[in-house]
Amino acid sequence: MTQDSKTSLDEWFERYVNRYRNADGALSDALKLKYHHSRRVAENARLIAQILGWGQAEVFTAESCGLIHDIGRFPQHFRYGSFHDADTMDHGRVGRLLLEEEGIPAHLNDNEWLKISCVVEYHNKKVSDIPGNLPDDAVLLLKLIRDADKMDIMDLVINSVSDNGFKELPDMLPHITPGRELTPEVISQTPFCH
Secondary structure, eight states: OOOHHHHHHOOOOOOHHHTOOOTTOOOOOOHHHHHHHHHHHHHHHHHHHHHOOOOOOHHHHHHHHHHTTTTTTHHHHHHHOOOOOSSOOHHHHOOOOHHHTTTTGGGGGGHHHHHHHHHHTTTSSSSGSSSSOOOOOHHHHHHHHHHHHHHHHHHHHHHHHHHHHHTTGGGGGGTOOOSSSSOOHHHHOOOOOO
């Protein structure tokens, strides 16, 4: 990806997010959280790609993918007032379709679009739900974005717990409740508990 393509995608992201601002120009708290999360994931992705020694074009692609990976969250929250995919919609799939509707593929070469669309569509899937036939470079970028995403989410959760005991995060993570009990799902996936 070129600097111009990256800049163009960044400008489109800002214009798209602006559609969700209220009359005074503010985003709802939930969408403001997603906006800043997207910016931080873009930064994380850029740093990881640089540390891995990726070329400048790949760094631009990683940063852009980090920025738009959660683009489906904006219509999701607008329509349903929730970020819980199981109760609303698959924000990864919706994000990919949204990018297509917005004409983003026309501004990228076929390989860039393939990688970006894979990242947006599959970043939120279980590993077992990611198709096994994706190109290697798309899989590598997908892994990088998943890591960049998790880094920010973990930081957000840790800060929320230390700042206010997790009071602000239930809207973003409704399936998680504060507590020290291990769920049967966690126990079944933890080798030392068997």
